[in-house]
Amino acid sequence: MTDAAMPLKVKRSxxxxxxxxxxxxxxxxxxxxxxxxxxxxxxxxxxVTQSMGIQILPYDPNTGDMEQAFIAPCAEHWFxxxxxxxxxxxxVIDGTRISLSVGAAAVSIALxxxxxxxxxxxFFGGRLDNLIMRAMDVILSVPSxxxxxxxxxxxxxxxxxxxxxxxxxxxxxxxxxARSCVMAVKANDYIQAARVTGCSNLRIILKHIVPxxxxxxxxxxxxxxxxxxxxxxxxxxxxxxxxxxxxxxxxMLARSRSFIFSAPYxxxxxxxAITVTxxxxxxxxxxxxxxxxxxxxRR
Amino acid sequence: xxxxxxxxxxxxxxxxxxxxxxVFLIMRVFSPDPAxxxxxxxxxxxxxxxxREQMGLNEPIITQYLNYMNGVLHGDFGVSYFTxxxxxxxxxxxxxxxxxxxxxxxxxxxxxGVFFGIISAVKKxxxxxxxxxxxxxxxxxxxxxxxxxxxxICFSGWLxxxxxxxxxxxxxxxMGGTGFYFYDTLVIGDYEAFFNALQHAAxxxxxxxxxxxxxxxxxxxxxxxxxxxxxxxxxxxAKGLSSWRVIFKHAxxxxxxxxxxxxxxxxxSLLSGAVLTETVFAWPxxxxxxxxxxxxxxxxxxxxxxxxxxxVFVIMNLLVDLLYAALDPRVKYxxxxx
Amino acid sequence: xxxxxxxLTTEFRTRHGVVQAVRDVSFSIEKGExxxxxxxxxSGKSVTxxxxxxxxxxxxxxxxxxxxxxxxxxxxKSEHALRRIRGNNMSMIFQEPMTSLNPIFTVGxxxxxxxxxHTKLTKKQAQEKMLHLLDLVGIPNPSKRVKDYPHQLSxxxxxxIMIAIAMAxxxxxxxxxxxxxxxxxxxxxxxxxxxxxxxxxxNISVLLITHDLGVVAEAADRVAVMYCGRIVEDGKxxxxxxxxxxxxxxxxxxxxxxLDDNADRLYMIPGMVPPPEEVPPYCAFADRxxxxxxxxxxxxxxxxxxxxxNVRCLNYITExx
Numbered sequence: 001m002t003d004a005a006m007p008l009k010v011k012r013s014x015x016x017x018x019x020x021x022x023x024x025x026x027x028x029x030x031x032x033x034x035x036x037x038x039x040x041x042x043x044x045x046x047x048v049t050q051s052m053g054i055q056i057l058p059y060d061p062n063t064g065d066m067e068q069a070f071i072a073p074c075a076e077h078w079f080x081x082x083x084x085x086x087x088x089x090x091x092v093i094d095g096t097r098i099s100l101s102v103g104a105a106a107v108s109i110a111l112x113x114x115x116x117x118x119x120x121x122x123f124f125g126g127r128l129d130n131l132i133m134r135a136m137d138v139i140l141s142v143p144s145x146x147x148x149x150x151x152x153x154x155x156x157x158x159x160x161x162x163x164x165x166x167x168x169x170x171x172x173x174x175x176x177x178a179r180s181c182v183m184a185v186k187a188n189d190y191i192q193a194a195r196v197t198g199c200s201n202l203r204i205i206l207k208h209i210v211p212x213x214x215x216x217x218x219x220x221x222x223x224x225x226x227x228x229x230x231x232x233x234x235x236x237x238x239x240x241x242x243x244x245x246x247x248x249x250x251x252m253l254a255r256s257r258s259f260i261f262s263a264p265y266x267x268x269x270x271x272x273a274i275t276v277t278x279x280x281x282x283x284x285x286x287x288x289x290x291x292x293x294x295x296x297x298r299r
Numbered sequence: 300x301x302x303x304x305x306x307x308x309x310x311x312x313x314x315x316x317x318x319x320x321x322v323f324l325i326m327r328v329f330s331p332d333p334a335x336x337x338x339x340x341x342x343x344x345x346x347x348x349x350x351r352e353q354m355g356l357n358e359p360i361i362t363q364y365l366n367y368m369n370g371v372l373h374g375d376f377g378v379s380y381f382t383x384x385x386x387x388x389x390x391x392x393x394x395x396x397x398x399x400x401x402x403x404x405x406x407x408x409x410x411x412g413v414f415f416g417i418i419s420a421v422k423k424x425x426x427x428x429x430x431x432x433x434x435x436x437x438x439x440x441x442x443x444x445x446x447x448x449x450x451x452i453c454f455s456g457w458l459x460x461x462x463x464x465x466x467x468x469x470x471x472x473x474m475g476g477t478g479f480y481f482y483d484t485l486v487i488g489d490y491e492a493f494f495n496a497l498q499h500a501a502x503x504x505x506x507x508x509x510x511x512x513x514x515x516x517x518x519x520x521x522x523x524x525x526x527x528x529x530x531x532x533x534x535x536x537a538k539g540l541s542s543w544r545v546i547f548k549h550a551x552x553x554x555x556x557x558x559x560x561x562x563x564x565x566x567x568s569l570l571s572g573a574v575l576t577e578t579v580f581a582w583p584x585x586x587x588x589x590x591x592x593x594x595x596x597x598x599x600x601x602x603x604x605x606x607x608x609x610x611v612f613v614i615m616n617l618l619v620d621l622l623y624a625a626l627d628p629r630v631k632y633x634x635x636x637x
Numbered sequence: 638x639x640x641x642x643x644x645l646t647t648e649f650r651t652r653h654g655v656v657q658a659v660r661d662v663s664f665s666i667e668k669g670e671x672x673x674x675x676x677x678x679x680s681g682k683s684v685t686x687x688x689x690x691x692x693x694x695x696x697x698x699x700x701x702x703x704x705x706x707x708x709x710x711x712x713x714k715s716e717h718a719l720r721r722i723r724g725n726n727m728s729m730i731f732q733e734p735m736t737s738l739n740p741i742f743t744v745g746x747x748x749x750x751x752x753x754x755h756t757k758l759t760k761k762q763a764q765e766k767m768l769h770l771l772d773l774v775g776i777p778n779p780s781k782r783v784k785d786y787p788h789q790l791s792x793x794x795x796x797x798i799m800i801a802i803a804m805a806x807x808x809x810x811x812x813x814x815x816x817x818x819x820x821x822x823x824x825x826x827x828x829x830x831x832x833x834x835x836x837x838x839x840n841i842s843v844l845l846i847t848h849d850l851g852v853v854a855e856a857a858d859r860v861a862v863m864y865c866g867r868i869v870e871d872g873k874x875x876x877x878x879x880x881x882x883x884x885x886x887x888x889x890x891x892x893x894x895x896l897d898d899n900a901d902r903l904y905m906i907p908g909m910v911p912p913p914e915e916v917p918p919y920c921a922f923a924d925r926x927x928x929x930x931x932x933x934x935x936x937x938x939x940x941x942x943x944x945x946x947n948v949r950c951l952n953y954i955t956e957x958x
Binding site: 423529530531533534535536537538539540541549552553626627628629 | 690692695719720721722723724725728729731733736737738739740741750751754755786788799802
């Protein structure tokens, strides 16, 4: 109501403190953050212990005992066992590592390439910008999962290729965000002033543009991980992801499909793991967006 | 309007051209030699060479592309590496199944999404709103194929309401016709077959619609909330209009513009979601077929599928833009800086 | 007496808890009278008007008081009954003509909607009436303009359209919420003149909401000054403008820029309006007032009835000062 009066009333606090306060107040986002931290920790612990040859999971996720196949969830096997007698709980936990690392790696590729392309285009403008954005349009004119599948079809199966495919198809999102942020910042008077006073391009980019595009890119990346996890599972489900015997949620679902009526529990838990993980990143991403962009919070 | 339409249509040509180049490059440059994939690692060099010669893979890449595109423009997408059957025929045979599924799904998603979105916005922060928004959030977080499998477990495994896969019972399949079973069965008046097809389509359509429905619900809600705060809504209420007339005539008509954009975009993503859904439900459409072809590296088919989907996708986007211009008097075709 | 607002209190649920935007406000409007409700933004004047129209947002509620319109209490009426009054017997125009018209309907559609909602005229009769209305509010070439969309018209034209919509059913009361604030100065005068003419021609009553104690309020017969949700002074326009009794009214008058004034800088009331959740339980103006005494902070001053006005101040300015 009294806009002019606001700055005097609100205590001056840093942007980060505001952000934390806002996330702290958003219980769903806060819980999601804790859950994500828990997932990351799980992934790290399983990766480290496996490389050291220590078995921390109740069973070896990749070897099974055919005699123990299709045991419904019970005290020994919380989530039951699969068609090869492998413990599903151990495999679901082990799968966290793959899904999170593929998600993070794919988002990193897209984020770095996309932000650079978008920022360069937005900053220098002209033909270079035009060329970059037209290239992004071409990528956007094919639905992303279909393009990822096409890449995989050509490159062959494997997690490394899945990372590449998922990363490549999401480049345009980051490029567009970065470009519009850079153009908006560039139009500001203080940037014009910095240019007039002879600041180098690099200095302008580092001092003025980078801080401004951080928040939207971070929000996009958080939500991007959730779609990368979904895409990874989809590629795994189509048989384009990991090679056996490694545990990947989408692949586990694909292999359980034949037993959908006889052993439905084999596909409940991997699917639940995907959904909960994606949900956590979505909730946290939404919370982060509200925290970083107060305009979206109004409703 | 016509001029604007033609202008926009012409703009699609470079986009489609570059898409075709991109797909061609992915398939021919990044991929390993198709001969070893098709004929196996141990095929003799002569045999491989003969196959390459037959498929025209020994020509310079530019010539290959031009030959391919020349065919595409004449409706010829080449031949499958494996069956040697023309790709065009293979795709045309499966297109009706995919279109039928996608159209039912988009109808379900749009109607339900808009309905729940409006209720959510009007009853903001109520129990209904919270429930709808939570469901929508879970909807966008769930893998499509998992949702499909859960529905199969529930509705065909436990309840035995509907079959778990296929398009229609084999004996009821309409002969000849257009390949659109809903249409074909109604035309010959075979209501039993129509109902059978409907039962088969129920789960795949709901599965495919799920994600889009969640997106449309969220978009409708936020668009409606934006509009409901506008001054002209207060004006409409000040006229003494009933709240339903305010909501549907004054608010919804304005909120519709972003909703239409989202629905148009969703139709594109439905086509790719079909790849997963069709696989889960053994739906004999383009999606399930292209998965088989991907797994055996049948590049001409994949190339054809991607080109067709990209074509549909850009055409949908164009239609959305045109609809936008028709609905919003503020959009002027002539002033568009295209 | 057409409108009689008695002890109106309106509150809102906000993040700071329940806050009162309008506190125990009473005023009345005679038939054919123009009352200006004057105050700064946040004083509760717009909320008062929305309370009368029954158009409060969903987090707002009238917690006590009565609003008598033609002797009937609007607060006891059903939503259905209110809808028949709204836009028919009582109508409203708003501050922002740029955003108050629906962008996707032609202005003709929007006027017709009002006419057809409340009258039983045939389409043809309604159209004739619409053209007549547009002529009345000074729109040149009405039969052409009705096919225009709002974005094709200027702000002044749109406000005339808004007035045409409001006048569609010849209401008894017109509420004009800052009708000229968003317009150019020359257009302001035209719109005020138009409202004035409407009153002359149809003998309607007008509740004119404004922050401008100068030009706009001068168009009114009586003025009520609001501060922090309460009316602090009301009386005849001439009396109040020539000799304000409440220090706040005086402050407002002094802060109007005048051509004949050669002071170096514009007068400003010291301090600022407290936000609704921080309004003190005593005279809300005391903390900004140069005439404040200890007694002013002891409790709420009563509304003192003097011979030509009411004033809510313990130490009001008398004529000889």
